[in-house]
Amino acid sequence: MHIRNSASISAEFSNASLFCKPWFLRRAAGCGVALLMAAGAQAQEVTLKIAHFLPSAAPTQQRVLQPWCDDLKKASGGRINCQFFPAMQLGGTPAQLADQVKNGVADVVWTGPGYSAGRFPAIEAFELPFMVKDATSSSRALWQYYQQNAQPEFAAYKVLAFHTDGGQxxxxxxxxxxxxxxxxxxxxxxxxxxxxxxxxxxxxxxxxxxxxxxxxxxxxxxxxxxxxxxxxxxxxxxxxxxxxxxxxxxxxxxxxxTVLTVLMNKQKYDALSADLKAVVDKYSGEPLVERFGAVFDDEAxxxxxxxxxxxxxxxxxxxxxxxxxxxxxxxxxxxxxxxxxxxxxxxxxxxxxxxxxxxxxxxx
Known part of the structure; x- marks a missing residue:
């Protein structure tokens, strides 16, 4: 997470506070403007480290995660940015991605819960034989299923999406x-x-x-x-x-x-300002599930x-x-x-x- 230089922020607040001393109270309008300008200087700027196991040219990054990041950047006025680490560039194996995001090595990961065998048992139901017909309908169903039956086993994460690969x-x-x-x-x-x-x-x-x-x-x-x-x-x-x-x-x-998911480090999400949380929430969940389903069916x-x-x-x-x-x-x-x-x-x-x-x- 990148915040503007603390020294410059302190200086701006110090200057702003001069207008708010008792002898300047008659200039209340100017005081308010100055404080608002100083608060704007504190606007949080975040770069999300996103890790996954496929090459950068894979449709998951190019057609789903990158457009999602573009939406976050535009809606936040450029204050949310993404940095991709495809093909396990942060080290480890696909099975370790769930721990990497939990421990803050990455801020967001795209991975399969089933790669960590037995760790997320409830969500495995969608990997049972002859459960999935296509990506769009099954991803919608999986999102509902997660909300109704599997939230407890993902309590350590901020869950941004679930989807299936559409069947193998x-x-x-x-x-x-x-x-x-x-x-x-x-x-x-x-x-x-x-x-x-x-x-x-x-x-x-x-x-x-x-x-x-x-x-x-x-x-x-x-x-x-x-x-x-x-x-x-x-x-x-x-x-x-x-x-x-x-x-x-x-x-x-x-x-x-295969069940797949986008998970965010819970502490990273909790540290976002309210307006940035609202941006992440707006473009995640159902909209991101729909995007995954449509792209996976189209790519198939x-x-x-x-x-x-x-x-x-x-x-x-x-x-x-x-x-x-x-x-x-x-x-x-x-x-x-x-x-x-x-x-x-x-x-x-x-x-x-x-x-x-x-x-x-x-x-x-």
């Missing part, structure tokens, strides 16, 4: 995935523990690694491909090492998805079109194949309900709430 497609290098049996034996990168459990239930072998390492791992044959959002495909050059892509039909929930559509243009193969799981996958992954949901129950949460209630909000109950 299957991206493979050497052969297409066709139906349930197509997953058997495939080593695929997964982003969360529930994604790993879902893949295992489908017969695949999950491998955890940061997004930045996926392309190289596929090119070297360490993994056969990845479960990942379309938004990642071109920024991480996944398109260069995978030739086959598969997903459910439009409007059908995906096997797995563009990426699907582009992979076809470069000669990659895009296939769609049939309704019968999806039904078989849902049966195969039902155990993941039951196990999750039991595990969060041991942490004092009503897992079945949370699942029902999430499925009602997303419209993904059995048969939908």
């Amino acid at each position: 497609a299957v991206h493979t290098a050497k052969k297409p995935v066709k139906g349930l049996t197509g997953f058997t034996g495939l080593k695929l990168r997964t982003s969360t523990r529930l994604g790993a459990k879902t893949l295992a239930a489908l017969g695949g072998a999950p491998v955890a690694m940061p997004p930045a390492q996926v392309t190289e791992a596929i090119s070297k044959g360490v993994v056969d491909g990845a479960l990942g959002a379309w938004e990642l495909v071109f920024p991480t050059k996944l398109s260069e090492v995978t030739k086959f892509h598969a997903q459910p039909a439009p409007g059908v929930a995906h096997p797995t998805a 559509a563009k990426a699907r079109k582009k992979v076809g243009e470069i000669g990659n193969q895009l296939s769609t799981f049939s309704a019968t194949e999806v039904a078989a996958m849902r049966v195969a992954t039902a155990s993941v949901e039951e196990e999750w309900a039991k595990q969060v129950g041991e942490k004092g949460l009503d897992g079945r209630k949370l699942i029902n709430a999430a499925r009602q909000l997303t419209g993904t109950a059995a048969g939908k």
Whole structure:
């Protein structure tokens, strides 16, 4: 946080106070103006350090976070600025971003709560199998779900937004995935523990690694491909090492998805002046959720079109194949309900709430 030079401020207040001495009280109007001018000199100026795990060219920064920062700057009269630290430039791993913002290493982070396995159990419900159909509708639903069911586990933060990646497609290098049996034996990168459990239930072998390492791992044959959002495909050059892509039909929930969030250091937010807090609040929450949803769906559509243009193969799981996958992954949901129950949460209630909000109950 950057405030104007304290010495100059003190001098301005000292000068202003001369007009407010008893012998100048008759000049009350001048006194008031002087004090207002001195108060203006104290106007808080803030630079927010924003960290995330993708390259700076990724749509998340270019189409969501940068425009959000532009809005903050304009609405604050230039008093809120942003400095980006993409691709983990502040050090650490994506799993450590939640701690970096909590401890003040960064002021704002974009990260996945699920990268810190088991730390935020209630929000994980949206990463259960076949919960997410697209980014826009599921992000709206997730924001509601957070407000109703998951606020306590994020009490240490100022939560600016929640959204989903819109559902993850299957991206493979050497052969297409066709139906349930197509997953058997495939080593695929997964982003969360529930994604790993879902893949295992489908017969695949999950491998955890940061997004930045996926392309190289596929090119070297360490993994056969990845479960990942379309938004990642071109920024991480996944398109260069995978030739086959598969997903459910439009409007059908995906096997797995990632919950993502924008978190702000609570002390940094609390230290803002009331007018700057109002600016942050105005452009965060629902407006930021909507922006994420729209951009992620748009980027998914563009990426699907582009992979076809470069000669990659895009296939769609049939309704019968999806039904078989849902049966195969039902155990993941039951196990999750039991595990969060041991942490004092009503897992079945949370699942029902999430499925009602997303419209993904059995048969939908």
